[in-house]
Amino acid sequence: MAEILFFHLQSRPLEQVLPTILERALAREQKVVVEVSSQERLSAVDDHLWTYADESFLPHVTALEADAPQNPVVLTTQAHNPNAAHVRVCADGVRIPDALQDYERVVLIFD
Template sequence: MPEILFFHLQSRPLEQVLPTILDRAVSRGQKVVVELSSPERLSALDDHLWTYSDESFLPHVTAAEADAATNPVVLTTKAHNPNAAQVRICAEGVRIPDALQEYERVVLIFDGDDPDALTAAREDWKSVRASGASASYWQQDDAGRWEKKA
Protein backbone atom coordinates (compact mmCIF):
# COMPACT_ATOMS: atom_id res chain seq x y z
CA MET A 1 0.00 0.00 0.00
CA PRO A 2 1.42 3.41 -0.88
CA GLU A 3 1.81 6.40 1.36
CA ILE A 4 -1.07 8.84 0.71
CA LEU A 5 -0.49 12.56 1.23
CA PHE A 6 -3.23 15.20 1.24
CA PHE A 7 -1.95 18.72 0.49
CA HIS A 8 -4.43 21.47 1.34
CA LEU A 9 -3.63 24.61 -0.67
CA GLN A 10 -4.45 27.85 1.11
CA SER A 11 -1.92 30.59 0.57
CA ARG A 12 -0.28 29.53 -2.70
CA PRO A 13 -1.77 28.09 -5.89
CA LEU A 14 -0.92 24.81 -7.57
CA GLU A 15 1.40 26.60 -10.03
CA GLN A 16 3.64 27.65 -7.14
CA VAL A 17 3.75 24.37 -5.20
CA LEU A 18 3.76 21.74 -7.95
CA PRO A 19 7.27 22.49 -9.30
CA THR A 20 8.80 22.03 -5.84
CA ILE A 21 6.99 18.73 -5.28
CA LEU A 22 8.06 17.49 -8.71
CA ASP A 23 11.68 18.63 -8.24
CA ARG A 24 11.91 16.71 -4.96
CA ALA A 25 10.53 13.51 -6.44
CA VAL A 26 12.79 13.69 -9.51
CA SER A 27 15.84 14.41 -7.32
CA ARG A 28 15.03 11.17 -5.41
CA GLY A 29 15.05 9.30 -8.73
CA GLN A 30 11.30 8.80 -8.79
CA LYS A 31 9.08 9.03 -11.84
CA VAL A 32 5.88 11.04 -11.44
CA VAL A 33 2.55 11.12 -13.24
CA VAL A 34 0.38 14.20 -12.65
CA GLU A 35 -3.31 13.81 -13.41
CA LEU A 36 -5.30 16.97 -14.05
CA SER A 37 -9.02 17.39 -14.68
CA SER A 38 -8.99 19.12 -18.06
CA PRO A 39 -6.90 19.52 -21.21
CA GLU A 40 -6.89 23.29 -20.65
CA ARG A 41 -5.31 22.98 -17.19
CA LEU A 42 -2.87 20.39 -18.50
CA SER A 43 -1.78 22.79 -21.25
CA ALA A 44 -1.44 25.71 -18.84
CA LEU A 45 0.64 23.70 -16.34
CA ASP A 46 2.76 22.22 -19.14
CA ASP A 47 3.63 25.76 -20.28
CA HIS A 48 4.19 26.92 -16.71
CA LEU A 49 6.62 24.10 -15.89
CA TRP A 50 8.88 25.20 -18.76
CA THR A 51 9.03 28.81 -17.58
CA TYR A 52 8.48 28.87 -13.78
CA SER A 53 12.14 29.49 -12.94
CA ASP A 54 15.21 30.80 -14.75
CA GLU A 55 17.45 28.74 -12.43
CA SER A 56 15.72 25.39 -12.78
CA PHE A 57 14.83 22.88 -15.46
CA LEU A 58 12.12 20.31 -14.88
CA PRO A 59 12.00 17.70 -17.65
CA HIS A 60 8.42 16.72 -18.40
CA VAL A 61 6.01 15.85 -21.21
CA THR A 62 2.32 15.28 -21.68
CA ALA A 63 0.98 11.75 -22.06
CA ALA A 64 0.20 12.51 -25.72
CA GLU A 65 3.90 12.75 -26.60
CA ALA A 66 5.66 9.72 -28.11
CA ASP A 67 8.42 9.64 -25.48
CA ALA A 68 6.12 9.79 -22.43
CA ALA A 69 7.19 6.33 -21.26
CA THR A 70 10.82 7.43 -20.82
CA ASN A 71 10.24 10.78 -19.11
CA PRO A 72 10.49 11.37 -15.36
CA VAL A 73 7.35 13.57 -15.24
CA VAL A 74 4.23 13.06 -17.34
CA LEU A 75 1.12 15.27 -17.28
CA THR A 76 -2.16 13.58 -18.16
CA THR A 77 -5.92 13.86 -17.93
CA LYS A 78 -6.42 10.08 -17.71
CA ALA A 79 -6.22 7.52 -14.91
CA HIS A 80 -3.23 5.68 -16.35
CA ASN A 81 0.47 5.38 -15.60
CA PRO A 82 2.24 6.03 -18.93
CA ASN A 83 5.77 6.27 -17.52
CA ALA A 84 5.57 3.54 -14.84
CA ALA A 85 5.69 6.26 -12.19
CA GLN A 86 6.23 5.52 -8.51
CA VAL A 87 4.45 8.76 -7.55
CA ARG A 88 0.97 9.85 -8.64
CA ILE A 89 -0.19 13.42 -8.10
CA CYS A 90 -3.91 14.13 -8.35
CA ALA A 91 -4.86 17.80 -8.70
CA GLU A 92 -7.55 20.14 -9.94
CA GLY A 93 -10.46 18.00 -8.80
CA VAL A 94 -8.98 14.59 -9.63
CA ARG A 95 -9.79 12.01 -6.95
CA ILE A 96 -7.55 9.38 -5.35
CA PRO A 97 -7.26 6.46 -7.84
CA ASP A 98 -8.55 2.96 -7.18
CA ALA A 99 -5.30 1.38 -8.40
CA LEU A 100 -3.19 2.47 -5.41
CA GLN A 101 -0.94 -0.60 -5.49
CA GLU A 102 0.84 0.74 -8.60
CA TYR A 103 2.47 3.55 -6.60
CA GLU A 104 4.81 4.15 -3.68
CA ARG A 105 3.21 7.51 -3.01
CA VAL A 106 -0.05 9.18 -4.03
CA VAL A 107 -0.47 12.91 -3.49
CA LEU A 108 -3.84 14.68 -3.56
CA ILE A 109 -3.48 18.44 -3.93
CA PHE A 110 -6.71 20.34 -3.38
CA ASP A 111 -7.76 23.98 -3.23
CA GLY A 112 -8.90 25.03 0.24
CA ASP A 113 -11.01 27.83 -1.24
CA ASP A 114 -13.09 25.43 -3.35
CA PRO A 115 -15.98 23.90 -1.34
CA ASP A 116 -16.39 21.03 -3.83
CA ALA A 117 -12.67 20.21 -3.62
CA LEU A 118 -12.83 20.22 0.19
CA THR A 119 -15.83 17.88 0.18
CA ALA A 120 -14.15 15.49 -2.27
CA ALA A 121 -10.89 15.53 -0.27
CA ARG A 122 -12.77 14.72 2.93
CA GLU A 123 -14.49 11.80 1.20
CA ASP A 124 -11.15 10.54 -0.13
CA TRP A 125 -9.58 10.95 3.35
CA LYS A 126 -12.32 8.83 4.93
CA SER A 127 -12.03 6.19 2.21
CA VAL A 128 -8.23 5.98 2.46
CA ARG A 129 -8.33 5.78 6.27
CA ALA A 130 -11.03 3.09 6.15
CA SER A 131 -8.84 1.04 3.78
CA GLY A 132 -6.03 1.02 6.33
CA ALA A 133 -3.58 2.86 4.08
CA SER A 134 -1.04 5.22 5.60
CA ALA A 135 -2.30 8.79 5.12
CA SER A 136 -1.12 12.20 6.24
CA TYR A 137 -2.71 15.62 5.93
CA TRP A 138 -0.62 18.73 5.23
CA GLN A 139 -1.86 22.32 5.26
CA GLN A 140 -0.12 25.50 4.14
CA ASP A 141 0.57 28.22 6.69
CA ASP A 142 0.37 31.92 5.81
CA ALA A 143 3.93 31.85 4.44
CA GLY A 144 3.18 28.84 2.21
CA ARG A 145 5.13 26.32 4.31
CA TRP A 146 3.59 22.89 4.81
CA GLU A 147 2.53 21.88 8.32
CA LYS A 148 1.53 18.32 9.12
CA LYS A 149 -1.91 18.38 10.72
CA ALA A 150 -2.78 14.68 10.83
Protein backbone atom coordinates (compact mmCIF):
# COMPACT_ATOMS: atom_id res chain seq x y z
CA MET A 1 0.00 0.00 0.00
CA ALA A 2 1.27 3.43 -0.88
CA GLU A 3 2.23 6.02 1.67
CA ILE A 4 -0.11 8.99 1.17
CA LEU A 5 1.17 12.50 1.87
CA PHE A 6 -1.00 15.61 1.93
CA PHE A 7 0.43 19.03 1.11
CA HIS A 8 -1.79 22.05 1.69
CA LEU A 9 -0.84 25.08 -0.40
CA GLN A 10 -1.26 27.78 2.20
CA SER A 11 1.60 30.21 1.69
CA ARG A 12 3.28 29.00 -1.50
CA PRO A 13 1.86 28.12 -4.94
CA LEU A 14 2.29 24.79 -6.70
CA GLU A 15 5.11 26.25 -8.81
CA GLN A 16 7.23 26.74 -5.69
CA VAL A 17 6.33 23.45 -4.00
CA LEU A 18 6.49 21.00 -6.90
CA PRO A 19 10.20 21.41 -7.77
CA THR A 20 11.20 20.55 -4.20
CA ILE A 21 9.03 17.43 -4.18
CA LEU A 22 10.45 16.32 -7.52
CA GLU A 23 14.06 17.01 -6.51
CA ARG A 24 13.64 14.90 -3.37
CA ALA A 25 12.14 11.99 -5.29
CA LEU A 26 14.89 12.14 -7.91
CA ALA A 27 17.54 12.22 -5.16
CA ARG A 28 16.01 8.92 -3.95
CA GLU A 29 16.18 7.63 -7.55
CA GLN A 30 12.41 7.38 -7.73
CA LYS A 31 10.44 7.91 -10.91
CA VAL A 32 7.55 10.37 -10.63
CA VAL A 33 4.34 11.00 -12.53
CA VAL A 34 2.62 14.35 -11.94
CA GLU A 35 -1.06 14.63 -12.81
CA VAL A 36 -2.75 18.00 -13.21
CA SER A 37 -6.32 18.79 -14.24
CA SER A 38 -5.95 20.40 -17.67
CA GLN A 39 -3.71 20.70 -20.68
CA GLU A 40 -3.28 24.42 -19.98
CA ARG A 41 -2.05 23.72 -16.47
CA LEU A 42 0.23 20.97 -17.76
CA SER A 43 1.79 23.38 -20.25
CA ALA A 44 2.38 25.96 -17.52
CA VAL A 45 3.98 23.41 -15.16
CA ASP A 46 6.06 22.02 -18.04
CA ASP A 47 7.46 25.48 -18.87
CA HIS A 48 8.06 26.29 -15.22
CA LEU A 49 10.10 23.16 -14.48
CA TRP A 50 12.60 24.11 -17.20
CA THR A 51 13.09 27.62 -15.83
CA TYR A 52 12.22 27.63 -12.10
CA ALA A 53 15.82 28.30 -11.00
CA ASP A 54 18.72 30.04 -12.73
CA GLU A 55 21.20 27.35 -11.68
CA SER A 56 19.16 24.23 -12.44
CA PHE A 57 16.17 22.63 -14.14
CA LEU A 58 14.21 19.44 -13.68
CA PRO A 59 14.46 16.98 -16.57
CA HIS A 60 10.98 15.86 -17.50
CA VAL A 61 8.60 15.18 -20.38
CA THR A 62 4.87 15.13 -20.93
CA ALA A 63 3.03 11.84 -21.33
CA LEU A 64 2.44 12.68 -25.00
CA GLU A 65 6.15 12.40 -25.83
CA ALA A 66 7.40 9.13 -27.29
CA ASP A 67 10.18 8.72 -24.71
CA ALA A 68 7.90 9.19 -21.67
CA PRO A 69 8.37 5.58 -20.47
CA GLN A 70 12.13 6.13 -20.11
CA ASN A 71 11.97 9.45 -18.26
CA PRO A 72 12.18 9.92 -14.49
CA VAL A 73 9.50 12.65 -14.39
CA VAL A 74 6.39 12.62 -16.58
CA LEU A 75 3.61 15.22 -16.56
CA THR A 76 0.11 14.11 -17.50
CA THR A 77 -3.58 14.96 -17.35
CA GLN A 78 -4.68 11.32 -17.15
CA ALA A 79 -4.85 8.65 -14.44
CA HIS A 80 -2.16 6.41 -15.91
CA ASN A 81 1.44 5.60 -15.05
CA PRO A 82 3.36 6.04 -18.32
CA ASN A 83 6.86 5.70 -16.81
CA ALA A 84 6.14 3.03 -14.15
CA ALA A 85 6.62 5.72 -11.50
CA HIS A 86 7.17 5.00 -7.83
CA VAL A 87 5.67 8.35 -6.80
CA ARG A 88 2.47 9.97 -8.02
CA VAL A 89 1.82 13.65 -7.45
CA CYS A 90 -1.82 14.71 -7.73
CA ALA A 91 -2.22 18.48 -8.02
CA ASP A 92 -4.66 21.09 -9.18
CA GLY A 93 -7.81 19.29 -7.99
CA VAL A 94 -6.79 15.81 -9.15
CA ARG A 95 -7.97 12.98 -6.88
CA ILE A 96 -5.88 10.19 -5.40
CA PRO A 97 -5.78 7.29 -7.87
CA ASP A 98 -7.64 4.02 -7.32
CA ALA A 99 -4.49 2.01 -8.16
CA LEU A 100 -2.57 2.84 -4.97
CA GLN A 101 -0.76 -0.48 -5.16
CA ASP A 102 1.16 0.85 -8.19
CA TYR A 103 3.02 3.44 -6.09
CA GLU A 104 5.30 3.66 -3.09
CA ARG A 105 4.13 7.19 -2.35
CA VAL A 106 1.23 9.39 -3.46
CA VAL A 107 1.41 13.12 -2.80
CA LEU A 108 -1.87 15.04 -2.86
CA ILE A 109 -1.26 18.77 -3.23
CA PHE A 110 -4.38 20.78 -2.56
CA ASP A 111 -5.42 24.39 -2.16
